[in-house]
Amino acid sequence: MxxxxxxxxxxxxxxxxxxxxxxxxxxxxxxxxxxxxxxxxxxxxxxxxxxxxxxxxxxxxxxxxxxxxxxxxxxxxxxxxxxxxxxxxxxxxxxxxxxxxxxxxxxxxxxxxxxxxxxxxxxxxxxxxxxxxxxxxxxxxxxxxxxxxxxxxxxxxxxxxxxxxxxxxxxxxxxxxxxxxxxxxxxxxxSSRTERRLLREYAQVRRSSAKAVVAMSPDTVIATPVASSYLDYSDQAMLWDWASGIVPDRPSHTETLRLADGRDVEVTARRVSDAAEPLGVVMELRALTEPVAGSGHTAAPALALLTGPSRSGVERLPGRSLATRQLQSQLDGFAQQTGPVLITGEPGVGKARTAAYLTRLWGFADNLLTVAGSGLTAADLPRLRAQIDEGSALLITRIDEVPAEAAAEVRTLVIETNEAGSPLTATSSTELRGDDASGLSSHFLRRAYVSPLRHRTDEIDDLARVILTEHVSGPRAPRLQPATRKSLAAHHWPGNVRELASVLVSSLPKAMSSDIGLEHLPAEYRTITSGRELTSLEQTERETVIRVLNEAGGNKSIAAEQLGIARSTLYRKLRALGLEQGRFLS
Incomplete structure (x- = not known):
């Protein structure tokens, strides 16, 4: 009707x-x-x-x-x-x-x-x-x-x-x-004594300060309209993690932080609760820079602490996990000199986008040629060489799927671009052991790995911001409500970032330009875990354990030795950090 x-x-x-x-x-x-x-x-x-x-x-x-x-x-x-x-x-x-x-x-x-x-x-x-x-x-x-x-x-x-x-x-x-x-x-x-004191202190600071003011406790967030215009949910989580690690040891502290929109802010935090009470903090924020151009609270940069812009002036990768920070640092190093780079990871993690990002760092944002490895033939290679010689960058996606009849020519291209330092990137979903069907991965001297989404669910907010901005016109893209973020973080994400994008885009019609709530998600993504969310320190520890286990081929005995802990301690950490027991070898 x-x-x-x-x-x-x-x-x-x-x-x-x-x-x-x-x-x-x-x-x-x-x-x-x-x-x-x-x-x-x-x-x-x-x-x-x-x-x-x-x-x-x-x-x-x-x-x-x-x-x-x-x-x-x-x-x-x-x-x-x-x-x-x-x-x-x-x-x-x-x-x-x-x-x-x-x-x-x-x-x-x-x-x-x-x-x-x-x-x-x-x-x-x-x-x-x-x-x-x-x-x-x-x-x-x-x-x-x-x-x-x-x-x-x-x-x-x-x-x-x-x-x-x-x-x-x-x-x-x-x-x-x-x-x-x-x-x-x-x-x-x-309300608890902490909450009431927090409200009184917030009101007092708001009256006496022209700055943006935020008050936080474990169960409460109060912000002035100016502060609310700065912060999204991921910024709130970042501020709380920062304050929880700094303020309990001192009455007040000032530090420069970077918000999700790329804006640098000076934050002064002051504890307003007694030592025996739950932590209550009042923070004053003073903007030092404007948001990243064109971001409108939706840009990719989202690091927990200020680390500075990328050397080329290109926006940083979305995400604040240890894995993404390490990847960013690795790409910043690769950006100093052109030459073949192989980007690996599971299907759907964003390998092609990462390769295109490195190409922008090299300065080829407007001159990138992308070809699918599965469709390459030996006859294509002279044309590709000519375009590289003419000043184009080349991205070969799924290079592990190059047909056998074209593998020798592609191998020669990789060797030639290594010698010439030409702007070539490629992606592969195979492990970094040089044993893909074409044998091409072993010819890349520089490699980067994009972690699966299940290992960095703490940056779902950051990724969602980029995804939603690409699919929503207007001055402000929808954000994720807290319950939505918690529900999505509980999912295993076998399809990685590609699956996340599909879920968010399918939720937009029901959200009708408002922030995406739990009710807007497909039914199978609405499960809220009863477990607590990991702290930033635990997230970092979790990522370290995963990295060492992966380096050890999943062998827990070797991983425990590399971590310097007993094997029984590693098992306890796996359970405490919510890692899948069946995923790694004994």
């Missing part, structure tokens, strides 16, 4: 907020006749909200016990978690429309409604009768309002009052607003 056919009755004016919601639902493809909504009964994800709300709603339900209304409390995902008061007839009708605990009323499932749309709009929202998108909700009217945590300003739930159309009362909106204020006040009272 097209959007025009879904117009409201002539007697009703379409309010702007209703129109926005209907259009969102149209893009998502919500079925107006749907009667079955997602149902989960796996406990309450944030019992602090229910703990704060229950006394307020118990008191309110006593006051409304004879009124023809019911009060609904939903969580941050628009799932109804409890229901107060309501006459039997109303509750029966609500049950038949699945307006009951356990059912999820996010817009993508339930269309325009007082819970999901209030969450989407992040403001009180009223909807009546046929303003609801679902036909099953046309008999009801409701007012929903978001419950905002007073410390970190995140929406932690939705409070909704619902009745039949004929029982609508003008007092419903102010009644819900007053109840939400009471709940938020109780949430503040529940």
């Amino acid at each position: 097209d959007f025009d056919a879904q117009a409201l009755p002539d007697s009703a004016a379409i309010r702007a907020e209703i129109d926005r919601s209907w259009r969102r639902c149209q893009v998502i493809g919500v079925d107006r006749s749907a009667r079955e909504l997602p149902f989960t009964d796996d406990g309450i994800p944030d019992n602090r909200v229910l703990l704060a709300a229950r006394p307020v709603l118990d008191r309110l339900s006593t006051q409304l016990q004879d009124a023809p209304v019911t009060i609904l409390l939903a969580d941050r995902d628009a799932r109804i978690i409890d229901r107060w008061t309501g006459k039997h007839e109303l509750l029966s009708q609500l049950d038949s429309a699945t307006v009951a605990p356990g059912f999820q009323f996010a817009e993508e499932f339930a269309g325009t409604n007082g819970i999901g749309t209030a969450l989407e709009e992040r403001t009180p929202f009223r909807v009546k009768g046929e303003e609801h998108l679902l036909e099953s909700l046309h008999r009801f009217a409701c007012v929903g309002a978001p419950i905002v945590h007073p410390i970190n300003r995140s929406v932690v739930g939705i409070l909704d009052i619902t009745c039949e159309i004929g029982d609508v009362n003008d007092l419903m909106a102010p009644l819900i607003s007053a109840a939400v204020s009471d709940i938020e006040e109780r949430l503040y009272g529940q």
Whole structure:
């Protein structure tokens, strides 16, 4: 059914907020006749909200016990978690429309409604009768309002009052607003001493400083609008990791860091919590440089600490893992002199992009010829030599798939470009043992390895920024919400970066230019691991263990000896760092 056919009755004016919601639902493809909504009964994800709300709603339900209304409390995902008061007839009708605990009323499932749309709009929202998108909700009217945590300003739930159309009362909106204020006040009272002190210090610094201000604790991030314009989720994680390693040992510290958009900032961090309390830090940020040209918060550079631009002025590789930093350093070295370089790694890791990046470092960004090794013939080689002689750089992808009849000519080309220092790069998915079918890899004197994505999931944010920028026009590309990043980091990624790109691009239509949430991902990528995320130090240790195991051919005995630890200690580290036991030899 097209959007025009879904117009409201002539007697009703379409309010702007209703129109926005209907259009969102149209893009998502919500079925107006749907009667079955997602149902989960796996406990309450944030019992602090229910703990704060229950006394307020118990008191309110006593006051409304004879009124023809019911009060609904939903969580941050628009799932109804409890229901107060309501006459039997109303509750029966609500049950038949699945307006009951356990059912999820996010817009993508339930269309325009007082819970999901209030969450989407992040403001009180009223909807009546046929303003609801679902036909099953046309008999009801409701007012929903978001419950905002007073410390970190995140929406932690939705409070909704619902009745039949004929029982609508003008007092419903102010009644819900007053109840939400009471709940938020109780949430503040529940907050830890660290959180309350953090909020006070943040407010004080914000009043006295013209700089961008960020306050952080293990569960809280508060930022001024200026700071929010600087930072994305990966920047927040980087700042917290940096502050956690620096501030506990000193009252304050100042250092220059590089943000994901390539901007250099001077950060002054000060601890505001006692030594026995969870860490609370207030940071002031002062921009030293502008974002990298054309990045708009979407550029490739994303190193945890300031390491300077690449020598050629070309942007750095996306990613902040140890593996990517080592690869960047290796490519910077190769950039000093042209000559054949072989880029290896699993299918989909981005070998061709890495080879093209090295070509840009050499200064051949606008003059690169790319050919597929599997399609080369001996007759092609004279033409390729001529183009190199004329000033072009050459990239041969999948050189391990060069046909046997062309292998000798390609081998001669590699030897000649070695001697002449010509700009030749190639990619291969075989191991670096010189035993590919063509035998060509052994003739490359310089080689670089691109690690699989499963070994560097901490840079999914950085890669997503580049991928989404390439597929979204406009001043700002969508970002990954924290739950999305955590879910994607838990995936094994057999298809590597190519698979990540496919997942993100397929999520864009559902996200509709907003940041990509868990609900926008394909179902098989929505699994959240219950395990904790590794710290930066543990990530570095994990990468080191993987590298040594790979160098040892997967043999744990040799790897343990090279690491200088007992074999039993290596086994414990493999388990603690979440590495696959079956992937390496004993």
